[in-house]
Amino acid sequence: MKRRDILAFISVAIASWFLAIGLPLVTPEPVAAQSNxxxxxxxxxxxxxxxxxxxxxxxxxxxxxxxxxxxxxxxxxxxxxxxxxxxxxxxxxxxxxxxxxxxxxxxxxxxxxxxxxNRLVLVVPKNVSGVTSFYNLKDEKIKRIAIGEPRSVPAGQYAEQVLQKLKLLPQIKPKLVYANNVRQVLASVESGNADAGLVYVTDAKISDKVKVVVAADEKYHSAIIxxxxxxxxxxxxxxxxxxxxxxxxxxxxxxxxxxxxxxxx
The missing domain is CATH 3.40.190.10 (Periplasmic binding protein-like II)
Structure with missing residues (x-):
């Protein structure tokens, strides 16, 4: 018997033995590429x-x-x-x-x-002068102050905490305009639709249309994490x-x- 025939005979015999004892034949499959x-x-x-x-x-x-x-x-x-x-x-x-x-x-x-x-900061349009602290928000020339909606926007919650601690909230509340997120607050100040706004320092950093007046003291608001x-x-x-x-x-x-x-x- 030729060597090729012997190998074929052995393969058939092994397959028959697997089937006889109930084990499935396993044929190797190519390894699938990692799916997206x-x-x-x-x-x-x-x-x-x-x-x-x-x-x-x-x-x-x-x-x-x-x-x-x-x-x-x-x-x-x-x-x-x-x-x-x-x-x-x-x-x-x-x-x-x-x-x-x-x-x-x-x-x-x-x-x-x-x-x-992060840190919370007060910003004004770049061409505005004369605003040097949170207390300037009471000034007559500051008519609209943008903050995030406190019920859903953390930046708005932090802003409200700061304004309460500084005892400014009752006086300036009529000036407050609320935004759906902190980037909308930034956009309002950039466009001049708001005279001032409270945003994160990271938001102010990406804009060349606003300037930071002052950072809020961290003891006046919850930790921004x-x-x-x-x-x-x-x-x-x-x-x-x-x-x-x-x-x-x-x-x-x-x-x-x-x-x-x-x-x-």
Missing amino acids: VNLLVSAAASLKDALEEIKPLYQQSKANVNISYNFGASGALQQQIEQGAPADIFISAAKRQVDALEQKQLLVPGTRSILAK YPLAVVKSSKNIDAAKEFAQYLATSSQVKAVLKKYGFIVS
Whole structure:
């Protein structure tokens, strides 16, 4: 018997033995290419520029991960998640919104961390002079003061706390105009639709149309922190955990955040 015939006979015999004892024949399959993963990050509007810059940095090593962002007021994003809107990761501009989702068991346990911190500042249009402190907000020439809507915008909550502590709120309340997120506050001051506004220092830093008058004393408001966590309803929890870990620990991320004026540890 030729060697080729012997090998064929042995192969048939082995196959017959597998079938006789009830074991399935396993034929090797080519290894499938890593499939693409889509992640949606719901994040506070003040993080927009930094997160857009971080995205391609992450994709250099994770080319199969497609990252999309949903930017808005933290309170509005919280409500969207509570109502079942898709999101893989949530990054708020305040502790309160993440606490609420955690209490409702809508976040993956053990995935919460702090991304960064920020400062609140008073800004005016670049060509305005004579405004040197919060107390100038009482001046007659300051007719409209933009802040975030306190019920849904953390920057608005911080602004209201500062104005209350300085005992200015009752006097200037008629001048207040409310925006749906902190970037709208910035846009109102840039355009001159508001004579002053309270935004984060990171927002003021990206604009050449406003100038910072003064930073609010941190003892006058709650700590401005950006907590993040993975959303329990995510269809890609492992990939979301990996990106959340990168955001919380990467030196690349910290460098970008610092560049935009965020405070990182």
